[in-house]
Amino acid sequence: MIRLQLSPITTVQQAQAMLQTAINVEFGTLPPYLYAQLTILPGTNAPAAARLRSITHQEMIHLCLAANILNALGGSPKLQPPKYPGPLPGDIGHDGKVLTLHILPFGxxxxxxxxxxxxPVDPIEFPQLELAASPTKAVTIGQFYDALDAYLKTLPATAWQANRNQIDDKQFFPGQLFAVNNYADAHxxxxxxxxxxxGASTSPLDFSNELAHFYRFEEIFRNQVLTASDSPQGFSWGAxxxxxxxxxxxxxxxxxxxxxxxxPAAARMAQDACNKAYSAMVDALNLALNGDAAQLGIAxxxxxxxxxxxxxxxxxxxxxxxxxxxxxFIYKKI
Structure with missing residues (x-):
């Protein structure tokens, strides 16, 4: 999971700042993931393309859920398009070193x-799987969110503003997105x-029994399906x-x-069209996340x-x- 620096949370304002960082991180993963997905030749690599689509969809849901929590606490989400190569917001890293992200074609x-x-903080080692030693100097986004959750649990009911600028599954991602109106929803x-x-600490599966993002990337990287088995870990690398x-x-x-x-002119025109659509999408999403529901359809x-x-x-x-x-993925103010 994404690694972020962890600071003690003692105020609602600090919680709002952490949620804004989380929003920026979730949004910042989308261009690299989308570039890999889009550069697959049509009609090929169907299993890999399906896994990448599911990951990008879930990152969008995570972004909206984090924005819902921030809105419920009285904050105002703002997407901040990052530059690549460069670090994602929050100084993601391994072993205390910031990870520089690139936009790379599928490979x-x-x-x-x-x-x-x-x-994850402790990746599960399945038969045949070899991973580097687990990082020790950074914290995962799981730990980041755990600290945030622990603080949110202490807030009184009056800290939550119900129905404030919420995006739910009637507007976006049917059956997967929901409003945050109180601590139970935020949790x-x-x-x-x-x-x-x-995934879980002892399983590669998420709450809906699907492989977590790390292991989906690992499946594509290894060109092997992670399959349930009678191994001590419950899974093995298979076909x-x-x-x-x-x-x-x-x-x-x-x-x-x-x-x-x-x-050539055709390449320049295509890039201009990409940047124009990306910028318009960012602007519409920013408005939608701050209460202008009509902008979601535009986004x-x-x-x-x-x-x-x-x-x-x-x-x-x-x-x-x-x-x-x-x-x-260059943002230009329209």
């Missing part, structure tokens, strides 16, 4: 990066976020997943820092526009005819 490096982001939301990211890393668009890494001014349409623009970009060769560029 083993992108899957390893996903594992680095989502790693449930935190359990969902932590469980889906890192091939069916990953073919050759079936990928020849997309460049880190398109945010690429100089598109010298590229969803802009997500579709971004996907269409990304497809155009991935089919527009650069001067190096063997390379293309997916969306750079």
């Amino acid at each position: 083993k490096p992108a899957m390893q990066q996903g594992m680095n982001i989502e790693i 449930k939301a935190i359990q969902v976020i932590v469980s889906e990211g890192e 091939p997943l069916g990953v073919d890393y050759a079936k990928v668009f020849p997309a460049i890494a880190d398109p945010q820092v690429h100089d598109f001014s010298k590229e 969803v349409r802009k997500m579709f526009d971004l996907r269409m623009a990304a497809i155009e970009a991935l089919h527009a060769p650069l001067n190096d005819k063997h390379k293309v560029a997916g969306p750079a």
Whole structure:
């Protein structure tokens, strides 16, 4: 799971700041995860693509749930698009070192990066699985949320503002998203976020008996299905997943820092369309998370526009005819 620096929480304002950090982290994972997903060639790598789609969908749900908690505490969520390469908000890291994230096309490096982001404090070692020693100097987002949950539990009922700028499953992600109006709702939301990211301490499964994000990335990285077995851990690495890393668009890494001014007009136009859709999506989401419910539909349409623009970009060769560029996820105020 994502690693964040942990500070003692003694005030509602500090809890609001921690929730804003969590929102920024959840949002910051989306461009790297989406880039990996979008750069898979159509009609190939179906199991990997399905796993990446489920992860990105759940990260969006986590973002909304964290925003719901912040709104219920009287705060005002604000998406802050990060720059890549660069650290995610909260100084994610391993062994006390900040993790620099990149936007990478589908491949083993992108899957390893996903594992680095989502790693639990104590990854479960299954038969055949080899992992580096567990980090000791940083804290996981699970521990981060545990500390937040412990503080929220102490708040009186009057600290919660029911029905304030909430997004629920009637608006977004049917059956998966819910409003936060009190501590019980906030506790449930935190359990969902932590469980889906890192699983349980003794199981790779989340609360709905699905593999947590870290282990889904690991399945793709290893090209093996994590299967229930009679091993002491309850699971073993089994049949091939069916990953073919050759079936990928020849997309460049880190398109945010690429100089598109010298590229063909079609590539420049595609990037402009990607940035315009991404910026409009961010603006609409910011309004939606702060009570303008009508903006949620606009945000969803802009997500579709971004996907269409990304497809155009991935089919527009650069001067190096063997390379293309997916969306750079550059925010420009409209």
